[in-house]
Amino acid sequence: MPDPVAVNSMFARIAGRYDAANLLLSGGVDRWWRRRLVGAVVAARPAEVLDLATGSGDVAFALARALPPATRIVGMDFCQPMLDQAISKQTRNGHGARIEFRQGDGLALPCPAETFDAVTISFGLRNMADRARALCEMRRVLRPGGRLYVLEFSQPTEWFRPLYYFYTKRLLPPIAGWLTGDKAAYAYLNASIEAYPGHAAMSQELRNAGFRDVSCARLTLGIVALHSGTR
Numbered sequence: 001m002p003d004p005v006a007v008n009s010m011f012a013r014i015a016g017r018y019d020a021a022n023l024l025l026s027g028g029v030d031r032w033w034r035r036r037l038v039g040a041v042v043a044a045r046p047a048e049v050l051d052l053a054t055g056s057g058d059v060a061f062a063l064a065r066a067l068p069p070a071t072r073i074v075g076m077d078f079c080q081p082m083l084d085q086a087i088s089k090q091t092r093n094g095h096g097a098r099i100e101f102r103q104g105d106g107l108a109l110p111c112p113a114e115t116f117d118a119v120t121i122s123f124g125l126r127n128m129a130d131r132a133r134a135l136c137e138m139r140r141v142l143r144p145g146g147r148l149y150v151l152e153f154s155q156p157t158e159w160f161r162p163l164y165y166f167y168t169k170r171l172l173p174p175i176a177g178w179l180t181g182d183k184a185a186y187a188y189l190n191a192s193i194e195a196y197p198g199h200a201a202m203s204q205e206l207r208n209a210g211f212r213d214v215s216c217a218r219l220t221l222g223i224v225a226l227h228s229g230t231r
């Protein structure tokens, strides 16, 4: 499991180049993945949403664009330099002025129980030191009937794995190192993707944490999966 101190300082180091690196390394597909997440949340019409591990805020901004103005949106992350990126985008573009960006740890959420109708987490759960505890925390802050949406890397379709892991192991770390000046951060990315469970095991983790009506959509040959479950 990842070491939270190392994860926090790694994101602090790459915060300023995080958005650009995402765009280049995924060829822009990451935007489509986040759109799928936001589409699922919007269909449920939540009144209060927590975007956990919000990072530079792109899911929170997309939610703010797509949901009615009265919807309360909180973007939370434990890494202040990542939140600073979100806040500077908010100030610069006036995007999502109503989003409340707050520091908080996914393993001990600073929120009362039963606060939100939806919790989203995009490419965040893989980085958490204790996934079971993080899922329990997300369930705790959801109202009964509220829904969790987890967008995360997964294990791709069998035939595509060799090509995919060639990219993530051999090509991605040097390219990302050149782009961000931090090759180690992207070696970690590859290791964390490889260690992450496939879609069936992840669905089971949601059920083990007490979620019901668990569903999963595999995106882009299973590179990414969108899991959801109801409290």
Ligand SMILES: C[S@@+](CC[C@H](N)C(=O)[O-])C[C@H]1O[C@@H](n2cnc3c(N)ncnc32)[C@H](O)[C@@H]1O
Residues within 6 Å of the ligand: 004, 007, 008, 011, 052, 053, 054, 055, 056, 057, 058, 059, 076, 077, 078, 079, 082, 104, 105, 106, 107, 121, 122, 123, 124, 127, 128, 129
């Ligand atoms: C890969 S980024 C994802 C950012 C954003 N959600 C996105 O889709 O681009 C992962 C984020 O998870 C945050 N994170 C990792 N562990 C965390 C924890 N225990 N509590 C809160 N945030 C955490 C990191 O600080 C980082 O901003």
